[in-house]
Amino acid sequence: MLGFALNTLRHRKAGFAGAFLALLFAAALVCACGVLLDTGLRGAVQPERYAGTPLIVAGDQNVHRVEREVDDGEVEVKDKAKPVAGRVWIPASLAARIGTVPGVREVVPEVSFPAHVAGGPSAVGHGWESARLTPFTLRAGRAPTTAGEVVVDASVRGSRITVLTAAGPKAYTVVGVTRETLPNQVSLFFSTAEARRLAGRPGQVTAIGVFPAVDVSAALAGSGALPYTGEDRGKVEFLGAENARIRLISLGGALGGTSLLVAVLVVVGTFALSIQQRQREIAMLRAIAATPRQIRRMIGGEALLISLVAGAAGAGLGLALASLLRSMFVSLGAMPGNLPLVVGPFPPAAAVLAAVAGSFAAARVSARRTSRIRPVEALGDAALPSARLGVARLLAGLAVLAGAVTLTLVLSGLSTEAASSPVVMLTAIVWTIGLTLLAPVVARVMTALLGAPLRLSRAGGYLAAANLRAAIRRTASVIAPLTLMVAMSCTIFFVQDTMGDAVGAESRDGTRAGLVLGPRVSPAAADAVRRVPGVEAVTEVLRTTVRIDLEKYSAQAVTPGGLASTMDLGVVSGSLDRLGESGVAVSEVAAGRLGVKVGSPLTVALADATPVSLTVVAVYSRGLGFGDLTLPHALAAPHADDRLAQTALVSAPGVAASAITAALRAHPGTEVAPAVGGDGGSGGDGGSVNTAVNYVAMGLVIAFTAISVVNTLAMATADRARELTLLRRVGATRRQLLSMLRLETLTAVLVAVILGTAVSLVTLTAFANGMTGVPRPYVSPWTYLGVVAAAAVLALAATGVAGRLALRARA
Template sequence: MISFALHNLRHRKASFAGAFLALLCAAALVCAFGMLLETGLRGTIAAARYAGTPVIVAGDQNVRETIRKSEDKVKTKAKPIAERAWIAAGLADRLRALPGVTSVVTEVTFPAYITGVFSGTGAEPGASTSSAAPSADAPMASTLFLGHGWESSALTPFTVAQGRAPKADDEVVTDAAAGLRVGSRVTIQSTAEPRVYRVVGVTAQALENQPTLFFLTAEARRLAGHPGLVSAIGVFPATEVTAALKDASAQAPAEVKGAVAVAYTGEARGPLEFLNADKARIKLISLGGALGGTSLLVAIIVVVGTFALSIQQRLREIALLRAVAATPRQIRKMIGAEALLISLPAGAIGAALGLGLGFWLQARFVALSAIPVNLKLVVSPFPIFAAVLATVVAAWTAARVSARRTARVRPVEALGDAALAPAALSLVRVLAGLGCIAGGVTLTIVLSTLSSEAASNPVTMLTALLWTVAVALLGPVIARILVSVPALPLRASGAGGYLAAANLRTGARRLASVIAPLTLMVTMTCTILFVQDTTGHAVATQQRDGTRAAHVLGPHVSATAVEAVRHAPGVTAVTEILHTTVRIGLAKHGAQAVTPTGLGKTMDLGVRSGSIDLLAENTVAVSETLGFKVGDQIKLTLGDGTPAALKVVATYTRNLGFGDLTLAHSLVAAHVDNPLSDTVLVTGSSPEGLAKALRNFPGIMVADQATVAAEREQAGAEINYVAMGLIIAFTVIAVGNTLAMATSDRTREFALLRLVGTTRRQILRMLRLETLSVVAISVLLGTAAALITISAFSSGMTGSALPYISPLTYALIVVGAAILALAATGFPARLALDGHPAETIGARE
């Protein structure tokens, strides 16, 4: 059968080109997403600032929970915390006393923003400066710098190329990439009030993706805002210090004890330096696994349809083989061999393209700040082998499934079957379709109960795919039922319409192979786009309805700026808001920290029970979705790992807009890396009055809540759009591919129509009407599948089964599907109509 398979490939290139292209795209996606998955599992974060330091002593960046499964079996689970855990500065003295330690360097790390730059009149550090001329090479005010004390410059190490090290608390040294000159004056907004500093030095070095500012050590510790604590301690040379840490931590003063100290060496230094590394790796694991699996499922659906269409086009050939004594087993072996011969090169070429696609995805995620630049993409043979293997298995399975019925027909029925394939479905196919419907119903019910995006997103895509698979399996039956609707008006619309109606009525099996990928495209596109829109709209609605303040200030608002606003004429209430992440047990929850005074005038959380007026440092308000009641005690872990036990004083409904927990600002501010308020709600006054009050605080903008919310949600949505957009592109290619194959196979039909007097124009009109009818059916089915899925998602996430669907976006999807279908059928049809009808029939025969 291998020789027959090779012969078929040589002489039926057009029939197999569609399957080859579908498999190639599938292999590329599986390889690319496999690279992301492997990077999440095995990727390492290269240390940059800590690369030259053998041992870094810092706080434990995990919250741990011990689970006792039995008397003899105890398991400890760990999850990363969101903020930096600080340790006692006194540990440095104890580490210096350890044998073999030659040097100990303490470090504090804090965020700093340059909000104004002015060039001085002289290049020397002591020269006078002028505030009249802004520096042309000043960095953007939105650029985040990392502030450190000059003592920690030895960790990298940094050396001064121009000027000198800072000697006063109003002096600063910038790195080589900052674009500042010695003698410039800069206004820096750090964790405290903004202050003007003089640039007295520029380093010879700069770290990638880590713009750095060095202050006098005492000033840096003041700005860090953690008295008696440091963010890390560097130990030279490499030595075993772990055993001494426990004793040193225990002897630290209680008021400055800080977090549990841990020694980090080797590859462990990178994640400590880039605290979002673990979050990025988890994101890559979830994206790579979910999207790789989705790509494979989509590929199987597409390839099954493509092979089914290819086999339909060869029914006469297969019938002749059966008539000359070819056994069903030989037919299946031949079709299986064809699948292997197609899938192996398609998988290899696709996997090679997938490598480039993986690097492109990594670059996009870095640009969107989803992963750190130091998380390098892991390149190994495993994603390549997985892509090739998945492609081969998908192709072989699709070919055998598609050939199952054709190979089993009796020889005397074969030619009749080739002439007119009956639309009856096998019992196995019907049962499989009904099983997919049952699975879709089950997953839809499950999805309606999920209230977190992490849990609902994978289920959402699987639910949509199951509904689409059901459509593909029961396609001929669905097509026969639905084509009767457009057939009635088509028969009354001239010769082209009459022919289109006749084809729709008799070609149910061929139509099913075209409807399936079109339905898949509409379902996937609607689901991906409108799930994001539904969540974003719910967030925006809750924030709009829950925000009573007229003005929103941000970002990075200091306590001094807030006080200036409070004393502005007409201001009646000011609420500072700081966003963070806390853990209840090991479960992660978004939280907001607010100033309780006057909260009712600026914010309405939709309180269901209790009173938000009782919010204080030892209390908390929670979303009712968490299941707590007023009076309950919640043990949680703050962003930097500090435990807290808080009493529930209120439950509320608007958790999407304001987070699962609402805490007191004074409690949280001391346990985050950046205590500056993300936003500040203000009632009373006017934009002009606020601008006047903030004239000494550059960089703070006056906006509305919707604008701030949109900016906060944009990055996360873009990440999903980039990844899921590839699957949409794959389905678009598959749809065009299938439609072109289906149209190309009708060359003989077009020639016969022309011989009996049908004009070229009538045939093209027939095709357009057929195509538009198929698009209408596919849009109907795809919309129904997507709507069921999105409604279940919306019910779980927002509490309402009514999703948000943009009419314009939906119209563009429908129009796009129609244009794609018309183009994919029109072009091959025109090519098929170019030849002489008699010659075409002779060639086909």
Template sequence: MRRRARRNAGVFTGIFAALLFAAALVGACGVLVESAYRAHAPVERFGAAAAVVTGPRSVEDRMKRLGEEPERQSRPLTERSRVPASAAARLRAVPGVRGVVADVSFPVLASSGRTLTGHGWESAALRPYALSAGRPPRAPDEVVLSRPAGVAPGGVAWLQADGTPRPYRVTGVVSSGPGAAFFTTATAAALYGHPGQADALAVLGGADAGALRDAVPGLTVATGPARGDAEDPRVAAARPDILELGATFGGVAVMTALVVVGGLIVLSVRERAREFALLRAIGATPGQVRRRLLGETLLAGAPAALIGGVLSLGLGAAMHHAMLRKGVLPDGFAPVLGPLPVLAAFAVTLAAAVVTALLASLRVSRIRPVQALGESAVESAALPAWRVVTGVVFLVLGLSALGTSTATSGPAANAAIGGLVIALIVATALLGPLVARLGNRVLGGAARAISPVAGGLARHAGAAAALRAGSIVTPVALAVAFAGTQLFAQSTVVHATTAQAAAGDRADQVVVSAGPGLPRGAAEAARRVPGVTAATPVKRTTVVMAVKELGEKNLRSLNARGVGRDAEATMDPGVTSGRLADLRGTTVALSRDVASGLGVGSAAALWLGDGTRVTARVVAVYDRGLGFGDVLLPHDLVAAHSSTTLDDHVLVRGRADLRPVTAAYAGAAAIDHDAFGAAVSQEVRLQGFFNHVVVAAIGGFTVIGLVTTLALATAARRREFALLRLVGATRRQVLRMLRLEAAIVLGTGTLTGAAIAGVTLAAFATAITGLPLPSVSPVACAAVLLGVAGSGAAAILLPARALLPRRSSPSVS
């Protein structure tokens, strides 16, 4: 078998390379999935605590299913869920508990611009922090700072919590840990702003976790690595989304690997049809032919899948690092590099190769020897009936997804778009030879008009080898369709978000903060400035709500904003019914994408940022959900159920001088609406960074598979090139024929991929903006097309130049 492998070195090298990259890609997806599954925020401040008691960190509800049992769904919370401080007494009564610390946390901005985290002094024992100089705070105007704050004991630090900056006398310094500010218990409780409550109850001592849960029913008891989630909920909140993205990415990667590797194996079997026909002619049974092909595939595939699986750890870590650096993943979201992604990549890739090889060997091993010899010389023009029927089925599924995506909006449309791309690509793979014949008729005629001799040869070669051409068209179409859809769907979202935000921006200025946020008094201070007619504080949060998708409700985490008074004067979210002025108490305004049939006066059940369930009365429905978030709530309601009471920004109507306001609050600045719109656009672009990672990984693999397939197909035509030289064709004429043939085949694949991307993007744009006009960058479009076509042309012409003899030779064997 090894001797046969050496004789077919080109085939095995191509299959080896394709399977190696496929395994690396699938394994990288596995790294993201396993990292998300096992992710916990690092345990830092609660290091000395045996257990941490918090409120619920997720919400659950039972979603009804048509004809099925209700499905229990859950979504994580993005805000801290507070606990009653009185529960500490019940925890202290549990055997083994040495003490309980009611921990509160709130952001503090120093005059230097550094953001610190404020706590009561008793929380210093949880890390534990140790005084390196000075003493603990004892008076309301005293504070202990961490050494990075840069203020020595006896000095004065100007600190801002939920008001204007105030002077505090520094009584001590702790040397370890991140920036922290420790106040007296009473001062910390006042600055925290929620009397009788705490962010967490940290338990000191070796008490049994079950006993602790029994003591505080309804609360969450975290031990071990889960304590980090109690300290920083952002990692736990990001986990389901990363799991979903990684699983989706993995599904697309497996589909891509099947298309690329499958096409390569089918092509290799087709190019070796003469060899298999001779085996059948000398008496080899169908089983022997299949075993030979499967054995050769395993010989190339097993080491490739194993090496690719090992390399996937590095690729997955690199993708994770890039996403972490760009802020797609929260700080503390550590990668997990274990054996499971390697094993999964090895198993999936090798199984795909074996199944594909088995399917490819069925026909060549079953047909009669004489028929096999005939088909090795002249390619059959007919496709198997099962392939045509299956291709048509996937085409119908794609058209059905197209109809669904244009008739719906929001998450349901996005889900339909993914199904649309996959269905059309699979249909292209199955019907590839038919697509290649159609492209050959159209583009072949143009090639013949350009050069009658070389163009005629190119058109004839394409028509005589439609199966080979179909194997080439598919990866070209896949690369163009996938890259175009991912890149320009994101640019469409960015453009629509920016356009909606700009169209609905009625503010002349926006007060923003370089720190954790603006204190509650900033909006009122701006409102008192002469010339200001309206000032609206805006606080961002995330709410959980059941959203109807394709007839069924699913729990979704939605971007929401708490808006204060004067909202109608400073923002226009495109209200179609109701009034923003009625946002007060327990009311809500919904975008049309998530309203799900709810109208003004309806009751909408939702969970606020800390998990509090409310039934809010709908007072308005609006169109510009991308620019203003899917949910608008009263500002006071959001502030009461958020980790902090700080506002994200203040919208100001009136071109007054806001310097008195910005000077009063540390880190505050006033910018115009153009600068604010640019900041919003940049934020949306960063959120789409994952799409760029996906395009780089899967698009790169597809191009590698395309180059491998084309190089293999070209190398297998040595005998054809020699025959052309024998009948009198010059080397220049053959190369010209190949250039035109490459233009026909690559042009067919490019047009097919562009058509798939165009249909998909038009449907996506219709769901997002109401018009089938996606935002397409000409530069990015040209880069995709030139990258695919250029690499494909090089993979055809470079091997051909090496194979074509300078002089004709009588040998064609």
């Protein structure tokens, strides 16, 4: 039957084009997601600053938990590790110990710290002694020798610059310019003493360069430092590299799983429609004694041939798509530019395998009913297709809907974004799959209700109502991808909107200050504003993340003085007055996860992995708006990488903003704005970046779904050329037939919008209940109307083009 299948494909190219396109884009998505996943698992960031140093000694960037498991009497020790958000510093005295190791010729200590050029780029400051690591050499000028001198790389312009650091702004004279520049960082070099002062870490260094690369493990014993060579040097140079890799693993896995489910659903629908369009042909084969097994083998052979070609082409397209995604993620700041894609054989192979397996399964499932019809009934069934559901499909649909209900209940109890995010999309897809399986029944009921108004209109409406009623299975095939598109689009857009609205509401309700300072606020700038007459309180707010027993929590570090005048966290027990230097306030959700209450001890690993023992002094309700934990600023700020990356809330009733602006004249980079709410407890973890990445990634799924909508509608309309010709011969005009097609399409869109909206609303309500405690999702009316309009425009365009071509072909 394989030869027969090949012959069928040769003579029905147009009929199989829709299935080919569905498989092509499905394979492309799977391949692109696989490349992202593979890059996250095996990718490595190339070192830049440390490229000329064979061995780097730096801190262990992870917190650890040792677990002992007993298996068949044997004790297995597992060391679990998670990366921290900030840089782990090491003792400067370690350099002397390393220098005594046999074979070591040179040891170069290094300090790195954020140094923002006023009116210019953000840079990284170093001591000139560590220029040897890259190495940097002077193109002009000399090395810095005093506290007021600086050497800049060739990307910085000017003979005198103002540099902003946590120690405050200071003007420096440029005494030298380096010959080298680095692609992803701007470098400033100060004298050794000045660099140590600006770094604010007395007795500590960022890293130690060792020449040549020898075994220094004995010298590092007990220090907490680790040796890094080869590509591992990029990890310690670019701290965001590990987070980017973890993001790619999570994104590739989640997007790949979602894409695969959507692809299977689309491909099954496409093949089902393709086989429906061949009912007469298959019926003829059954009538001339073709067995059910032969029919299944023929259809399976067709699917195999199409999927092999589409899978191979889709894999190539997927590689290009992965490259495009990488470029977009780099531009968004979600991954470093020197993290190249890992292109191995497995993602393309997985794409081809997914296309083959998906198409073969889809073809066999779609052909199941047709191949089992008795020969004597085959032609009659093809002439008058039934909309009745088989028992197996009905039971499967009900079972899937039961699974969707279970997922919805589970989702309504998930209170963390990490846990709920993958379940949200899965819930929406499972609801859609259930409705797709029951689509003929749903389509019959909905078209019966909506067909009555159509029959009251002129010829086009009458014909549309009659066609919708007679061709239920075709209508169901069109409704399914439209429902998927609406459901997925609404869910993706409004999940982010629901979270944003909840975060914004808590931030607005909890912000009592009238003004906010930012985006960079040094302690000196905050003190300058405190001295302005009439200012009641200035609360410095530093966003960060911490680890508690390996789990990551968002946190804000605040100055306790006058806190009640600037923010209201919604304290439900305890008091923020006892925050002091060893207290911690915890949100209700975090307290539930940690099992703590007021008075409980809590060990927290700060941004640089420093463990601190704290006492819970308060539990508050506004965790979405202000973070999971609230820490004393004096405790957390010294352990942050960039202590300038903070804001300050100002309570100053009756004080003009101009007076505060005047106090900040000596502090460039700090501006005054009305306080309209906090930043939503982002925890310094790039919440807006993650949101943008999610939109880009899930936008691919929406685009694929939109393509499937156009594909399905074009297939369904193009196959009706014989029907349209017959209607023309019995007196229907071209205008009436196009009107009929438009009304049919609009009816299908309306049904799909109702179903898709219901699916997304149920999913979003469960999500909102779990994440915010209130089962009320936020839906932007303009965004919703945009989704509906996009569905209608795509559907009408696909139907209109295919309909005109069909009419022209039969003219």
